[in-house]
Amino acid sequence: MTECKALRAEVEMLVDGELADDLRVEMMRHMQTCAPCRMFFEQAKLLSQQIRAAKEEVRAPDVLRSRVEQLISERARSMHAVSGQRPDLRRRLGWSLAAAAVVLMIFGVVGIARNSSQRGGAALVQAAIQSHEALVGHRLQLGIATESNQAAADWLNTRTPFHFQIANAGIANDAQAKYRLEGASLADVEGKTVAVLSFRMPGEAISMVVGPGKYSVNKGDSVVYSDGIALYSRRSGDLHLVSWKNRGLSYVLVSPMSMGSPSSCVHCHAGAAAGRTQNARLPYDFGMEETAQYSAVSEYLASSQQGMRAASDKALP
Amino acid sequence: MFSFRRREPAQSLGTEYLDTLYRYALVLSRDRSMAEDLVQETYVRALEAQDRLYANSNVKGWLFTILRNLWFNELRRRRNQPQQVESEDGIQEVEMLPSASPTAHALLEQQESTSRVRAAIAQLPQEFQEVLLLREYEDLSYRDMAAVLKCPTGTVMSRLSRARMNLRSLLVKAEEEAFSLGQRR
Numbered sequence: 001m002t003e004c005k006a007l008r009a010e011v012e013m014l015v016d017g018e019l020a021d022d023l024r025v026e027m028m029r030h031m032q033t034c035a036p037c038r039m040f041f042e043q044a045k046l047l048s049q050q051i052r053a054a055k056e057e058v059r060a061p062d063v064l065r066s067r068v069e070q071l072i073s074e075r076a077r078s079m080h081a082v083s084g085q086r087p088d089l090r091r092r093l094g095w096s097l098a099a100a101a102v103v104l105m106i107f108g109v110v111g112i113a114r115n116s117s118q119r120g121g122a123a124l125v126q127a128a129i130q131s132h133e134a135l136v137g138h139r140l141q142l143g144i145a146t147e148s149n150q151a152a153a154d155w156l157n158t159r160t161p162f163h164f165q166i167a168n169a170g171i172a173n174d175a176q177a178k179y180r181l182e183g184a185s186l187a188d189v190e191g192k193t194v195a196v197l198s199f200r201m202p203g204e205a206i207s208m209v210v211g212p213g214k215y216s217v218n219k220g221d222s223v224v225y226s227d228g229i230a231l232y233s234r235r236s237g238d239l240h241l242v243s244w245k246n247r248g249l250s251y252v253l254v255s256p257m258s259m260g261s262p263s264s265c266v267h268c269h270a271g272a273a274a275g276r277t278q279n280a281r282l283p284y285d286f287g288m289e290e291t292a293q294y295s296a297v298s299e300y301l302a303s304s305q306q307g308m309r310a311a312s313d314k315a316l317p
Numbered sequence: 318m319f320s321f322r323r324r325e326p327a328q329s330l331g332t333e334y335l336d337t338l339y340r341y342a343l344v345l346s347r348d349r350s351m352a353e354d355l356v357q358e359t360y361v362r363a364l365e366a367q368d369r370l371y372a373n374s375n376v377k378g379w380l381f382t383i384l385r386n387l388w389f390n391e392l393r394r395r396r397n398q399p400q401q402v403e404s405e406d407g408i409q410e411v412e413m414l415p416s417a418s419p420t421a422h423a424l425l426e427q428q429e430s431t432s433r434v435r436a437a438i439a440q441l442p443q444e445f446q447e448v449l450l451l452r453e454y455e456d457l458s459y460r461d462m463a464a465v466l467k468c469p470t471g472t473v474m475s476r477l478s479r480a481r482m483n484l485r486s487l488l489v490k491a492e493e494e495a496f497s498l499g500q501r502r
Binding site for chain 2 (some may be wrong): 044205
């Protein structure tokens with residue numbers, strides 16, 4: 001009975017459609033033989049139905065409606081006015097930036113590339129926190145919404161200046177994962193494109209930023225070694241960060257869940273029993289090819305193109 | 318130094334969420350005039366920031382977040398002002414939030430039940446009404462609710478659970494009262 005009381009949160013999640021498939025099946029199976037849980041489930045379902053049935057139709061006053069419609073049409077008019085100027089602005093900015101890029105390419109390639117790699121510092125970690133908050137707050141939307149690792153990798157590989165593929169082995173195997181990929185997006189860190197991946201577990205959002213290995217990862221409050229790779233863990237407010245480097249890329253994982261100990265792997269990976277972490281594959285070891293080797297020139301060219309795109313974007317309304 | 322990438326053209330904002338925003342504003346402010354101001358200002362802010370939206374943005378959650386932020390700014394502003402005693406005439410009743418006193422004796426049983434649920438919801442603290450609205454009326458996921466309420470999903474779950482527990486107690490009490498009233502007749 002005491003155990004069943006502890007399951008009540010899961011029962012409510014079941015009613016709210018927030019329980020993961022495997023847990024839902026498990027819970028339904030449990031309720032076949034557990035009368036108290038079954039009764040709690042029926043009551044919770046009934047209450048939800050009663051609340052929904054009591055929903056009263058509310059219509060915003062006409063005066064408010066017409067004010068809002070006016071705001072929208074004014075905004076549409078101003079957007080239209082600005083968009084008419086867009087091609088000229090973009091063309092002008094594009095040419096001037098292209099000219100600047102040629103000059104800089106001749107004189108400043110090596111210096112800029114070196115400076116950029118030294119500045120990396122906490123930028124990727126900061127980007128990971130901001131991306132996570134923006135994803136949760138709907139300010140950053142997924143460029144591709146998919147549960148397919150391959151589809152996300154394909155999408156990212158045409159947009160990032162580094163190559164990666166998503167591993168499907170060890171505890172990162174799909175069958176072991178309690179999390180689900182939601183999709184991918186992009187962010188710019190110091191003019192460089194980095195990958196943002198969004199995962200979801202029941203009730204929790206997890207995100208990960210992946211960038212070139214030149215970005216240093218912050219040394220955390222604790223460290224866990226897995227296959228010789230150091231996973232640094234630390235807190236930032238309500239969030240927990242794990243960062244590591246592997247095969248030429250830097251990773252920062254952000255989650256509201258604590259991830260500072262080997263046993264915490266079981267939160268996300270069904271097969272990751274406590275103590276196995278030392279020999280387990282990384283949860284997000286994407287098995288990167290050793291192709292993330294950039295010359296200073298290609299690195300600079302990539303940043304120049306992004307700089308032009310960013311400047312063009314700023315000209316948009 | 319750090320920026321998000323614009324991937325797709327911004328969505329155009331329409332009035333499809335107007336009624337639902339107005340309902341939410343009423344739950345927060347319990348004042349029709351204030352609710353109208355909140356909704357209008359929400360649209361002003363949203364339209365200004367519209368170009369930051371993506372094609373697949375959760376516009377509804379975003380609008381709810383803006384509205385809630387505006388309401389809390391308003392509350393902060395009020396707290397910093399000298400307190401005024403409001404006369405009873407000045408208090409605007411909100412039609413959609415029914416009074417706690419039972420007035421549905423003449424209605425059919427189904428309507429009585431609905432009325433009891435509405436009355437019970439109206440007796441709940443505002444934070445409980447809010448989570449019930451976001452979950453049951455607006456169908457937001459725990460994650461989206463957490464974004465709107467600016468709290469962890471665990472807090473959303475516990476608040477929602479407490480809201481339902483309190484509502485259940487109020488409904489049981491209301492049914493007992495209705496029963497004893499029927500016995501006395």
